Amino acid sequence: METFSWPVLAIFMGTVGIFGILVGKWWQQKRAYRLLATLPSPPKHWLFGNMLQLSAAVNKQQFSQFLFDWAQKLGPIYILWANIPLVIVSKSHVIETILTKEIKEGTVMRSRLMSLGMNDMTGPVIIGQTGTEWKWRRKGWNPQFNSSGITNYANIINQACQHTIKKIQETPEIQTDFVFVELTMRIISCLLFGIPINPNEDSLEGPNLNIEELYKAQSVLSYRVLRIVSGEPVWMKYLPILRTSREYWAARKTIEDFLYPRVDLALKMRDEKRTDLEGASPLFQKSMLVKIAANTPEYTRATLMSEAFLFLLGGTDSTAHSLAFTIGELTLHPEIFQKAREEVDRVWQSQQGITTESLGKLTYLRAIFKETLRLYTIGSGSGYVEVQREFTIDKQTFPPGVQIFWSILSAGRDPDIYPHPDRFLPERWLDENGKEKVSVPTLVFGSGLHRCLGEHLALLEATIMLALLLRYFDWELINGRASLEQWQQTMFIFPADRMPIRFKAREGVLLS
Ligand code: HEM
Numbered sequence: 001m002e003t004f005s006w007p008v009l010a011i012f013m014g015t016v017g018i019f020g021i022l023v024g025k026w027w028q029q030k031r032a033y034r035l036l037a038t039l040p041s042p043p044k045h046w047l048f049g050n051m052l053q054l055s056a057a058v059n060k061q062q063f064s065q066f067l068f069d070w071a072q073k074l075g076p077i078y079i080l081w082a083n084i085p086l087v088i089v090s091k092s093h094v095i096e097t098i099l100t101k102e103i104k105e106g107t108v109m110r111s112r113l114m115s116l117g118m119n120d121m122t123g124p125v126i127i128g129q130t131g132t133e134w135k136w137r138r139k140g141w142n143p144q145f146n147s148s149g150i151t152n153y154a155n156i157i158n159q160a161c162q163h164t165i166k167k168i169q170e171t172p173e174i175q176t177d178f179v180f181v182e183l184t185m186r187i188i189s190c191l192l193f194g195i196p197i198n199p200n201e202d203s204l205e206g207p208n209l210n211i212e213e214l215y216k217a218q219s220v221l222s223y224r225v226l227r228i229v230s231g232e233p234v235w236m237k238y239l240p241i242l243r244t245s246r247e248y249w250a251a252r253k254t255i256e257d258f259l260y261p262r263v264d265l266a267l268k269m270r271d272e273k274r275t276d277l278e279g280a281s282p283l284f285q286k287s288m289l290v291k292i293a294a295n296t297p298e299y300t301r302a303t304l305m306s307e308a309f310l311f312l313l314g315g316t317d318s319t320a321h322s323l324a325f326t327i328g329e330l331t332l333h334p335e336i337f338q339k340a341r342e343e344v345d346r347v348w349q350s351q352q353g354i355t356t357e358s359l360g361k362l363t364y365l366r367a368i369f370k371e372t373l374r375l376y377t378i379g380s381g382s383g384y385v386e387v388q389r390e391f392t393i394d395k396q397t398f399p400p401g402v403q404i405f406w407s408i409l410s411a412g413r414d415p416d417i418y419p420h421p422d423r424f425l426p427e428r429w430l431d432e433n434g435k436e437k438v439s440v441p442t443l444v445f446g447s448g449l450h451r452c453l454g455e456h457l458a459l460l461e462a463t464i465m466l467a468l469l470l471r472y473f474d475w476e477l478i479n480g481r482a483s484l485e486q487w488q489q490t491m492f493i494f495p496a497d498r499m500p501i502r503f504k505a506r507e508g509v510l511l512s
Pocket of ligand 1: 127315373444445446447452455
């Protein structure tokens with residue numbers, strides 16, 4: 001008689017057990033998510049669903065592009081089967097309703113993974129908060145970023161743009177995305193921390209602005225949010241054998257060394273109830289950091305530092321990349337370039353330059369920027385949600401547990417809202433008198449409670465910078481159309497080749 005083998009039996013039982021668990025999980029998923037079964041989906045692996053494609057897209061830094069490409073193929077709603085199913089939506093009214101009505105009614109909530117990622121860059125930040133924790137932060141920052149508050153900074157912005165013009169004059173062939181990163185970082189650092197725009201002037205309150213180093217640190221921290229959203233556990237940052245963990249801590253140190261001296265000084269001013277402390281320049285005394293510290297007692301040393309970082313990040317990448325895409329698009333449309341230049345020249349001649357009064361007249365320029373944001377939505381999937389209670393919208397029912405993502409990039413190409421969606425048509429944002437239309441829906445600055453705080457600042461920066469570029473230069477794309485078609489992202493989308501441009505001084509116009 002054959003002997004009975006325990007190890008063989010254990011292996012057999014183990015295999016049956018694992019198989020049972022997988023089948024059980026599959027069955028559970030099938031039942032729970034049967035309402036989604038009819039949605040189209042990219043081809044999937046029998047065991048891993050779409051997880052491998054998703055993580056490959058994140059690793060290649062092309063997550064938004066991946067969602068966008070599938071939306072183009074599968075339509076305005078499709079599903080990705082990951083650990084938790086992700087439904088990707090790209091109809092503006094559906095996204096808008098979810099971000100406003102459904103969030104308010106509690107049928108959905110902002111994604112906990114996204115909040116975790118945001119709050120784990122350097123510490124808790126407004127965009128990762130909800131309820132009262134979000135409310136007091138937003139109340140503190142709102143007055144600083146409203147339209148009239150921001151217009152006060154037009155001179156500072158103009159000064160920074162003039163530096164950019166000088167830089168381009170000295171280096172006419174240049175990767176413009178980096179040039180605009182420098183521009184926007186200088187502006188937001190001046191507004192937030194009172195760091196002089198002029199790179200030759202020292203900052204008294206802390207280390208000078210080292211754009212390259214800070215931008216590298218920002219990119220490491222913001223890309224990590226994307227990885228956390230796609231499933232990387234936050235505790236992995238404690239594994240020193242991982243390159244990504246070492247980069248994370250180095251990036252945090254760079255940011256903290258830059259911010260803490262300034263945060264400490266702002267808090268000292270708050271404690272002593274005076275701004276004229278030794279070591280504080282007049283620019284710092286008037287900075288947003290000092291104001292927010294004074295007006296928002298809820299901020300502690302650590303939370304004020306992490307918030308300052310978020311505003312530095314939000315104020316840099318977003319507008320910089322959008323500007324790079326804008327000047328790229330302008331090269332492809334000489335008639336739009338010419339029309340924009342005529343508007344700038346007209347305003348310039350009547351006001352002897354770009355002034356606060358003349359800015360309101362540059363409506364075509366603003367329309368060009370908005371049209372670029374529609375086609376190159378740098379924050380395409382921000383603010384996605386988890387379903388809490390079953391709800392139905394546009395005849396689709398969403399069961400609890402599902403995550404709803406969006407592709408604002410695809411929503412921006414919805415032919416029902418934007419006729420000829422693939423054409424670059426700034427006119428769609430203007431009425432017949434050339435005035436800005438308010439009726440065209442757009443989600444590029446988000447919607448609902450977390451709608452962008454920096455919208456007015458971004459539009460002001462873009463308008464002044466574009467006006468000066470059109471006034472002083474002609475330009476062409478060094479890599480042609482490819483610069484506009486190949487994107488990458490950390491948190492925000494940017495042109496993969498950083499949009500190299502060859503500038504040429506405009507004939508007959510002298511640089512002042
Ligand atoms: C073209 C430029 C910009 C675009 C396209 C953009 C886009 C967005 C979007 C889509 C959101 C919503 C995110 C969500 O719902 O999770 C957002 C939020 C935010 N943006 Fe912007 N942004 C831009 C410029 C700026 C600038 C210049 C700042 C200045 C600091 C800024 C600061 C913020 C902040 C602080 C939030 C979070 C608001 C909150 O959570 O209540 N943004 N932005």
